[in-house]
Amino acid sequence: MLNQIMDTLLLCICTFLPCLYLYRLLFSNPSSPAGNPPPGPAPLPIVGNLLKLSARPNESLADLAAAFGPVMTLQLGRVTTVVITSAAAAKEALQKNDQAVAGRCLPDGVRVAEYPGSSMVWRQANQGWRNLRLLCSKWIFSSARLDAGRGLREKKVRQLVELVGRRTSPVNVGTIAFATMLNMISNTVFSVDLVDVTSESAQEFKDLVWSIMEEVGKPNLADYYPFLRALDPQGVRRKTSGYVKKLLDVFDGLIRVRLVERAGPKYEKKEDFVEALLDLKEKGEATQISTHEMKCLFLVRDHFIL
Ligand SMILES: *[C@@H]1O[C@H](CO)[C@@H](O)[C@H](O)[C@H]1NC(C)=O
Numbered sequence: 001m002l003n004q005i006m007d008t009l010l011l012c013i014c015t016f017l018p019c020l021y022l023y024r025l026l027f028s029n030p031s032s033p034a035g036n037p038p039p040g041p042a043p044l045p046i047v048g049n050l051l052k053l054s055a056r057p058n059e060s061l062a063d064l065a066a067a068f069g070p071v072m073t074l075q076l077g078r079v080t081t082v083v084i085t086s087a088a089a090a091k092e093a094l095q096k097n098d099q100a101v102a103g104r105c106l107p108d109g110v111r112v113a114e115y116p117g118s119s120m121v122w123r124q125a126n127q128g129w130r131n132l133r134l135l136c137s138k139w140i141f142s143s144a145r146l147d148a149g150r151g152l153r154e155k156k157v158r159q160l161v162e163l164v165g166r167r168t169s170p171v172n173v174g175t176i177a178f179a180t181m182l183n184m185i186s187n188t189v190f191s192v193d194l195v196d197v198t199s200e201s202a203q204e205f206k207d208l209v210w211s212i213m214e215e216v217g218k219p220n221l222a223d224y225y226p227f228l229r230a231l232d233p234q235g236v237r238r239k240t241s242g243y244v245k246k247l248l249d250v251f252d253g254l255i256r257v258r259l260v261e262r263a264g265p266k267y268e269k270k271e272d273f274v275e276a277l278l279d280l281k282e283k284g285e286a287t288q289i290s291t292h293e294m295k296c297l298f299l300v301r302d303h304f305i306l
Pocket residue numbers: 056058059
């Protein structure tokens with residue numbers, strides 16, 4: 001008899017606890033920012049305000065802003081989001097209070113390996129990020145560097161024009177223009193052409209980059225319900241890990257080749273970004289940047305190379 005009571009009790013506890021946990025996950029108030037959040041529509045249980053966003057979120061947000069003002073709070077699933085819709089409010093946030101809002105919100109799709117922690121686009125605005133930014137402004141975007149690369153850019157555009165002139169069959173301008181851009185950047189960084197403008201490889205590379213953008217841009221349940229991250233219900237992170245790994249491998253290969261070349265006799269120094277980074281590392285001036293960070297530096301969301 002006592003055993004039975006104990007069993008029933010245990011059963012009750014075992015079913016009750018997960019239910020309580022699930023209830024808390026779905027219904028309790030998500031942690032809201034300190035102080036009073038800006039006004040916004042009343043959230044429904046579980047979905048919050050997700051249903052207020054139509055297939056045209058730009059128009060839905062404009063309608064909501066008409067009701068709640070230029071700064072409003074939306075509850076997207078379990079994530080509290082502050083939406084800014086006027087230029088004046090955006091200026092206030094991004095120019096006057098940039099330090100306070102400099103944190104980045106990572107979509108689950110980019111939480112791949114240690115990539116977001118190392119990339120200039122995704123890492124939090126801390127000292128490491130400032131170091132990377134400083135390196136880039138000095139070694140890539142300084143006027144001296146940009147001037148030095150001018151001849152190279154002109155050469156690449158000339159090659160593109162010649163190629164189009166020679167062709168008798170139709171050309172896919174998007175693909176070859178992409179390949180030209182890609183090679184301009186890869187020459188600045190690695191002194192190599194990453195793709196052959198005339199071959200399939202240009203299209204493959206473009207598809208790879210495009211796939212990452214598409215996956216990361218898709219609405220992902222795990223972004224609205226962070227407790228689902230471990231499950232990756234739509235498989236977004238599984239797919240992006242594959243793509244990101246492929247790109248990182250390409251950069252890894254290029255950096256390795258350079259390291260071997262540098263170690264060889266009669267090495268002629270190259271005038272590119274990787275050379276500058278490796279020199280800085282050797283001199284101990286950029287010890288804060290790891291090889292992994294170097295790879296990730298070349299991979300960002302929209303242009304994937306710096
Ligand atoms: C909102 O975005 C859609 C798709 O990008 C576009 O077709 C539509 O014109 C936009 N609406 C307004 C009011 O700009």
